[in-house]
Amino acid sequence: MENFDAEHHEPDNSLPPVSLEDLPQSLRDAVARAGWSSLMPVQSRALPYLLAGRDIMVQSRTGSGKTGAFLLPALERLDPERKECQAMVLAPTRELALQVEHEAGTLFAGSGLQAVACYGGVGYGKQKDALAAGAQLVVGTPGRILDHLQSRNFNLNALRMLILDEADRMLSIGFYPDMKDVQRYLPKRRVPTHFFSATYPPQVLRVAREFMADPQLLSLSQNQVHIADMEHIFYAVKPMEKDRALIRVLELESPSAAIIFCNTRANVHYVTAVLQGFGYNAAELSSDLSQAQREKTLISMREGRLRFLVATDVAARGIDIPELSHVVLYEPPEDQESYIHRSGRTGRAGAGGTVISLVDVMEKMELGRIARHYKIEFKEREIPGDAQVATVVGERLTSLLEGRLRKLTGLQKERLRRFLPLARQLAQEEDSLPLLAMLLDEEYQQSLHAVIPGLAGEAEPAGERRPAANASAKSAPAGRGRQRRRKTGGTPRN
Numbered sequence: 312m313e314n315f316d317a318e319h320h321e322p323d324n325s326l327p328p329v330s331l332e333d334l335p336q337s338l339r340d341a342v343a344r345a346g347w348s349s350l351m352p353v354q355s356r357a358l359p360y361l362l363a364g365r366d367i368m369v370q371s372r373t374g375s376g377k378t379g380a381f382l383l384p385a386l387e388r389l390d391p392e393r394k395e396c397q398a399m400v401l402a403p404t405r406e407l408a409l410q411v412e413h414e415a416g417t418l419f420a421g422s423g424l425q426a427v428a429c430y431g432g433v434g435y436g437k438q439k440d441a442l443a444a445g446a447q448l449v450v451g452t453p454g455r456i457l458d459h460l461q462s463r464n465f466n467l468n469a470l471r472m473l474i475l476d477e478a479d480r481m482l483s484i485g486f487y488p489d490m491k492d493v494q495r496y497l498p499k500r501r502v503p504t505h506f507f508s509a510t511y512p513p514q515v516l517r518v519a520r521e522f523m524a525d526p527q528l529l530s531l532s533q534n535q536v537h538i539a540d541m542e543h544i545f546y547a548v549k550p551m552e553k554d555r556a557l558i559r560v561l562e563l564e565s566p567s568a569a570i571i572f573c574n575t576r577a578n579v580h581y582v583t584a585v586l587q588g589f590g591y592n593a594a595e596l597s598s599d600l601s602q603a604q605r606e607k608t609l610i611s612m613r614e615g616r617l618r619f620l621v622a623t624d625v626a627a628r629g630i631d632i633p634e635l636s637h638v639v640l641y642e643p644p645e646d647q648e649s650y651i652h653r654s655g656r657t658g659r660a661g662a663g664g665t666v667i668s669l670v671d672v673m674e675k676m677e678l679g680r681i682a683r684h685y686k687i688e689f690k691e692r693e694i695p696g697d698a699q700v701a702t703v704v705g706e707r708l709t710s711l712l713e714g715r716l717r718k719l720t721g722l723q724k725e726r727l728r729r730f731l732p733l734a735r736q737l738a739q740e741e742d743s744l745p746l747l748a749m750l751l752d753e754e755y756q757q758s759l760h761a762v763i764p765g766l767a768g769e770a771e772p773a774g775e776r777r778p779a780a781n782a783s784a785k786s787a788p789a790g791r792g793r794q795r796r797r798k799t800g801g802t803p804r805n
């Protein structure tokens with residue numbers, strides 16, 4: 312796949328934008344129902360590609376009209392007379408699925424096309440009824456979509472459009488296994504596939520060929536989002552709050568693997584202890600270790616059995632770990648050149664990566680000097696709050712548990728029914744909630760010690776994996792075998 316940069320924002324064989332007057336009457340009527348006086352820029356530029364059935368990755372900021380950009384073409388490409396799924400939108404959260412369903416209701420009014428949102432946390436009845444009635448557009452979270460596909464509540468034989476909304480999250484580590492499972496249900500013929508996202512991290516660009524035959528990027532906001540090889544982020548935090556801030560950032564960012572840099576051995580020991588206390592599989596690399604111990608630690612990191620390595624500059628000098636997604640600076644380096652050495656631990660061989668700095672007031676000033684000296688654009692983000700972290704972790708754990716439930720045999724499902732009354736009772740009694748929380752925490756801690764997909768891929772048994780429906784088999788990245796699904800610490804799914 313080609314390397315996209317800020318200058319490359321038009322697909323090959325680009326198509327001219329369209330105006331409202333250029334659209335068929337049915338689409339103009341839909342726009343009128345939505346109360347739009349004109350097309351938004353993302354709609355004007357993306358519509359020609361979707362109407363032509365071309366695979367396209369559309370990059371545009373949040374709130375720019377991306378939903379309308381993929382729903383309007385559905386009016387032309389879907390057949391209201393066929394009562395079966397013809398378009399599927401995969402989204403990371405139930406809220407987004409409901410938003411798409413709601414907007415589809417407005418745009419599709421009077422067309423005979425129906426939409427249904429499928430997401431977890433609610434009963435299956437209404438969703439099954441809508442699928443049985445032949446909803447032409449199915450939008451949902453990957454886990455619940457898989458549940459319906461496995462239960463044969465609908466199929467994808469007539470699929471004409473596949474859309475990934477917030478594609479950066481849909482192709483992240485947490486969702487990737489479910490996305491590959493959904494892909495197995497796609498028709499063997501090519502299905503036009505469209506990605507929509509505000510950001511396209513390098514790792515998403517790398518796996519795009521697994522879902523598209525010829526990925527092409529259309530960018531409307533290259534000055535506001537990141538499509539380059541390296542992303543530089545900082546969080547402003549008080550010195551005494553750095554340890555908890557680190558945990559919150561790691562929960563939110565969910566790196567596949569990271570090196571965390573400290574300036575002293577004492578801080579290396581402390582940060583390692585904090586990470587281990589929160590359940591992460593973390594280890595330190597310091598001069599206190601023998602050469603044999605260092606080698607053993609690095610082998611664990613390279614094989615994906617170790618997720619976080621905490622080190623000083625001296626200890627980390629010269630190490631090379633492939634597929635390292637993040638570098639975290641618990642404290643900025645004592646000299647400017649060291650920032651380049653630290654950040655260079657990620658983004659190896661053009662793979663891209665993210666560098667995160669935790670800085671207090673004085674350290675923020677030093678980061679500014681580094682930015683000016685090396686002409687680096689830093690993005691400031693706010694430390695996530697308790698509620699935000701709880702939501703992210705809750706969605707991630709729900710994803711893991713639903714994935715496990717789908718894998719149970721009939722006998723195992725029958726066995727767990729014995730505990731449904733107890734689960735219901737515990738959930739209703741405030742004093743018993745810690746018992747449930749304890750069990751959930753235990754399951755989540757196990758997920759933090761997963762073998763990292765992409766670092767320690769297993770060869771998939773012959774005959775189990777057919778080529779991607781929308782891509783040639785030879786285009787899949789080397790070494791990405793069958794992923795271990797049950798325990799990943801990636802981006803959440805509902």
